[in-house]
Amino acid sequence: MAEGHWSAKHLLGIAELEANDITSILDTAESFREVASRPIKKVPTLRGKTVLNVFFESSTRTRSSFEIAEKRMSADAINFSTSTSSLSKGESMLDTARNLEAMAPDVLVIRHPHPRVPHQLAGLIDSSIVNAGDGAHEHPTQALLDAFTIRRHKGTLEGLRVAIVGDIEHSRVVRSNVLLLRKMGASVVVAGPRTMMPRHAEALGAEVAYRVEDALEGADVVMMLRIQLERQGNSGSQLLLPSTDEYFHLFGLSAERLALAKDDAIVLHPGPMNRGVEITSEVADGARSVILEQVANGLAVRMAVLYLLAGVA
């Protein structure tokens, strides 16, 4: 196992990491990636450790990815979701914390629809906490797996131009990615309809574009976001987007548009994809797409994070 230098109690967000922490996590993930190629994909690193996956918001993908990562490391992985347990998002933070702590987990993986809930729980609880997405705030393991994927193809993150296209306002993937990529010396341009852009988008630390073509021009990496019609708040999705068809015509990633990016540009998507909405099948399944690699890399990165937080050398 590679020795990581990142040592912290929690992974709450990219905001809390320095560039060398990020490098250390990514380096550690490289050695875990190798585990996946073995015939027996299990290592004893977290034997005897209990990891609770606590999801206050449904997410099959992220939860499964964490769960597989935990099992490959021989941890006792237990899932809690609001639908299957007494946990509720209307419960006081202290009660939530006490209930979770009563199960004496070593690590809590938390997904919550509200920003900074994992951060608040971190102040109330002894276990290590991994933020698996808090509202539209952060999703650090997603940004790390994206960075890992980019680095494998480009060798480095420094100096790259990364275009992120979609619903910028409601995306935790964007916030974590912009923070990470900027810390690693990449430049980022975010693009989307004005209705899906926060009104003070410049505060995110990225260049802002309102034409997808402007964002794609000269990009080394293109990251397309899932258009989530279900996550548009009270204002109603139809206020942000008249139709998915119109979105596709204005912002969808087609082969012709991808041609604006660099010749060796790669295409990422955090999944699950809406084919024909944010991306064509031609691009999604094409040679430049690294979307399936992201899924595999997600396991390696999550194993690395769990190892660095709770593993015994």
Add this chain to the structure above:
Amino acid sequence: MKEQDPVERGPVQRDPVELVRAAKAIDGFPSGSVLVRGGRVVDPTQSQLAPLQAQAAAQAQASEGAATLDAVCDVLIVDGVVEAVGTDLEAPEGAEILDATGKVVIPGLIDIHVHLREPGQEWKETVASGTRAAAAGGFTAVACMANTQPTNDCRSVTEHIVEEARRAACARVYPLGAISKGLAGRELAEFGDMAKAGAVAVSDDGKPVENAELMRRAFDYARHFDLPVVQHAQDMEVSGDGVMHEGEFSARLGVPSIPAIAEDLMVARDLLLLEETGGRYHVQHLSSGRSVELIKQAKERGLAVSCEVSPHHLLLTDEDVWKAGLDPNIKMNPPLRSAADRDALVAGLLDGTIDCIASDHAPHHPDEKQLDFSAAPFGIVGLETMVSLILDRFVRSGHIDLARFVELLSTVPAQLMGLPGGSLAPGSIGDVTLLDLECKITVDAGSFESLSRNTPFDGWTLAGAPAGTVVSGRII
């Protein structure tokens, strides 16, 4: 533009002598006398140590910008009413002596925006605990909002609050009646009946009156009773499920936001309606710089509009929400806005566009504030921090003088809501606040008289504090 009825400009026209008599009828002033001795008396409604004169004359004088009374002297209250202000006043036989040496003596402070939560949510606050908090905070009177359970939308609830206040209160309590039945925003509540029972104004606070036609009718109908129509200005469609100001920090946090224009739209709409209907319009807890501008222009056009600002909007911004890591105790509605908005509010306070300061004291039980920021209820308590905050950050810093402080927290609030008080001129109600300008305090939410502790100011060290109150000659 339609000229507004001149009678409806400026303060509510109620005879001060009549107001004192009415208060006496409700509270039954104690007989006997109190001599507040040797303090520095500051009263912008009096220019000098005058012989006995009617309060009305004194108030008229004040509005002409006469020099303020600011002198070390005594205040004598007899049978609940100010008898005399002067040097070396003789204490009548059996008078209680309140030594005010080294203290500032001012007309009793009035907070026209508090939530006492009674009836219905007594775990958050009661009339008794809320007025204990008021007294501890230097207030002799509060005006309480109608979003109780049941809503104060009819005479029986108003009477209940008035009765509870008479029985248990450490400060005067003036209920506001609801504008709409059940705050549902559909039908007008019985303004006349509630006014008879003691309601001093109408408001759906906690919610805006969204329906423009209902608001138009409320302005019309309130004129029969000369009641101010008091609005929590917020366009609910624009604010959506927002929980903090829309700006740089909400963008970075990914927090659903409440744009400042949600307030501006409602203020602008109401001002257009007011111009059409006449009546009095009071905007609560102003938070947006553009709303200050709208009100300034409306005042220049001669509309009878007034507004209040809360200490937290004068002192904090959305950056503080960010720095506090989304602590639920810094969540309120309207939200803390940008530094530019904050600066515009301060400017509006200094140039007189903003009429008064009110706390929007909104108690919530600690259990309720233990939810995460998005899920926790809006609101912070303010009665026990407001005086020290304003003294330290505005008076001590030289932005406003003590006379203006008294106007902002006593004289003008009394005028806006048509309340007795706001003056120590002989004949005025015997409500007095004492201030200690020198003492340093550290805010300790744990020791609040309020049943709730939800404040972002816990641990702040401030110079200047309230040092006691007298309510109609009763030392609290």
